[in-house]
Amino acid sequence: MQVLHTIDALRAALPGPGTCAFVPTMGNLHDGHLALVRQARAHGLPVVVSIFVNRLQFAPHEDFDTYPRTLERDAELLRGAGADLVFAPKETELYPQPQTFKVAPDPALADILEGHFRPGFFTGVCTVVMKLFQVVQPRVAVFGKKDYQQLMVIREMVRQFALPVTVEGADTTRAADGLALSSRNGYLSTAEREQAIALSRALRLIADRVRLDPQALAAAEAEATADLKAQGWAPDYLTVRRRDNLLAPQPGELSAPLVVLGAARLGTTRLIDNLEF
Ligand code: PAF
Numbered sequence: 700m701q702v703l704h705t706i707d708a709l710r711a712a713l714p715g716p717g718t719c720a721f722v723p724t725m726g727n728l729h730d731g732h733l734a735l736v737r738q739a740r741a742h743g744l745p746v747v748v749s750i751f752v753n754r755l756q757f758a759p760h761e762d763f764d765t766y767p768r769t770l771e772r773d774a775e776l777l778r779g780a781g782a783d784l785v786f787a788p789k790e791t792e793l794y795p796q797p798q799t800f801k802v803a804p805d806p807a808l809a810d811i812l813e814g815h816f817r818p819g820f821f822t823g824v825c826t827v828v829m830k831l832f833q834v835v836q837p838r839v840a841v842f843g844k845k846d847y848q849q850l851m852v853i854r855e856m857v858r859q860f861a862l863p864v865t866v867e868g869a870d871t872t873r874a875a876d877g878l879a880l881s882s883r884n885g886y887l888s889t890a891e892r893e894q895a896i897a898l899s900r901a902l903r904l905i906a907d908r909v910r911l912d913p914q915a916l917a918a919a920e921a922e923a924t925a926d927l928k929a930q931g932w933a934p935d936y937l938t939v940r941r942r943d944n945l946l947a948p949q950p951g952e953l954s955a956p957l958v959v960l961g962a963a964r965l966g967t968t969r970l971i972d973n974l975e976f
Contacts, residue, residue, distance in 0.1 A: 700778045702770075702785040706793075706834050709747070709786050713836070717863060719745045719784075721837030723828060726750040726787075727767040728776050731872035731880035735841045736780040738869045742839050745783040749831055751793060755801070756823030767885065786835065793830060801826045804852050811945060812960060813848050813971070816935045821852050828853055832864055840864050845871040845879050847960060847973040848945060871972075873899075879972045886968040894930065895965060899972050901927055901937060902959045906976035909939055913953035927963055934963040942975060 703709045713719055720739035724732050732748075739746045750773055757763035770787055777785055802825035806814075809821035832840070842850045854866050872880045876896045887895055901923040908919040920937055927934050941948050942956040960973040 700774070700782055700785065702774050702787060704786075704788055704792065706788070709784065709834065712784055713745070713747070716836035717838045719747045719835065719837050720839040720841065721831075721835050721864075722746065722748045722782075722841050723831050724748060724750055724773075725752045725766065725882070726773050727769050727882040727885070728773045729872075729880045729882065729884075731843055731845065733776060733780040734872045735843060735869050736777065736782050738867065739839065739841045740781050744838060746781070747784045747786055747835050747837065748777050748782045749835065750785060750787040751827065751831075753823060753827040754790065754794075755798060755826055756820050758817060758819065761817075762883075762886075767882065786831075793827070793834075798826060798830075802829045802856060804856060808848070808855060808945060809852050811848075812936060812938070812940075813962065816962065821849070824849055825852060825856050829856065829860075829862075832862055837864050839867060841867045841869050843871060844868045845881065845972065847958060851945060879970075881970065883968055883970065887965065891965050891968065894932075895970060897927060897930055897932065898961055898963055898965075898970055899974070902961050902972055902974045905937065905939060905959045906957075906974050909953070909957070909959075910976060913950075916948075916953065932963045932965050934961065935969075937961040937963070 701712060720742045722735045722739050736746060752766050754763055774785055801822050804821045804825050814821050842853060844850060850868050857864055857866050877899045878895050905919045905923050909916050916939055924934050924937050939957055939959045942958045958973055958975045962971040
C-alpha cells in the first residue's frame with residue numbers, strides 16, 4: 700500500500716480514469732471506515748482512500764483545529780483492511796488558492812436537518828467531494844449511511860452533474876451496545892460514552908411506535924426529544940422523514956419507506972444517527 704500526498708503522484712499511480720474504487724474520509728479511522736474499505740474491495744478494483752480534514756465543511760466555532768489527525772495509525776489500519784492507495788494531501792495541495800468556486804447543493808435537500816443546524820456544511824462537503832472525484836476519477840465511491848443526508852446530497856450531485864461514478868451507501872457499523880461508530884465518539888468521557896446509546900434507542904422507539912400507530916408520529920418525536928433532554932442531552936432534531944426526499948411524510952405517506960434521523964449534543968459532543976424503517 701502506498702501513501703501519496705500529491706495529485707500528480709496519485710494520478711501516476713492509477714492506471715487511468717474509472718479504474719478504482721474510492722472511499723473518502725477525514726481520517727481518525729474506526730471500524731466503520733474499514734467496513735467501507737471492505738465494501739469497496741468487493742468491486743475487484745484498486746481501492747483508494749483519501750484522508751483530508753476539509754476546512755470548508757467546518758463552521759468557525761466547530762472542531763476543525765482539534766479534529767484528530769492520526770495519519771500513521773490510519774495508514775496501518777488501511778494496510779490491514781487491504782486498501783491499495785492512501786491519498787493524504789496537505790491543505791495547500793488540494794486548495795492551492797482559496798477555493799472560491801464551490802458546489803452549492805439544492806437547498807431543498809441541503810438546507811434542512813444537518814444543513815439547518817450547520818449552514819454551509821453541504822456546500823463544503825460537495826465542493827471537496829467534487830474535487831476529490833476529479834482527482835481520483837473513481838468508478839465507484841462508497842459513503843456511510845450514518846451520514847444519511849450527506850449520502851443523498853452526494854447522490855444528487857452525481858446525478859445532476861452526470862458524473863461518471865457509481866455512489867454506494869454502506870450500512871452503519873455499530874458498537875456492541877448499538878452506538879453508531881463515529882470519529883467524534885472519541886470526544887466522549889467514559890460516563891458520556893455509557894449514555895451515548897440513548898440516541899439510537901430514541902430513534903428505535905420512534906420507529907417502532909410509528910410503525911404500530913402512524914397517528915402517533917408527532918407525539919413519538921416530541922416525547923423522545925423530551926426524554927433525551929431529561930437525560931441531559933441537547934437535541935437538535937429527532938424526526939421522521941421520507942427516505943426519497945427527506946421531507947416530513949404527509950398523513951397518506953406513512954406506510955412509505957421512512958427514516959428517522961437524529962442529532963443531539965451530549966456535553967460538547969454532537970452525535971448523529973438514523974434508522975430506516
Ligand atoms: O463523511 C466524511 O468523512 C466527509 O464529510 C467527507 C465525505 C470525507 C468529505 O470531507
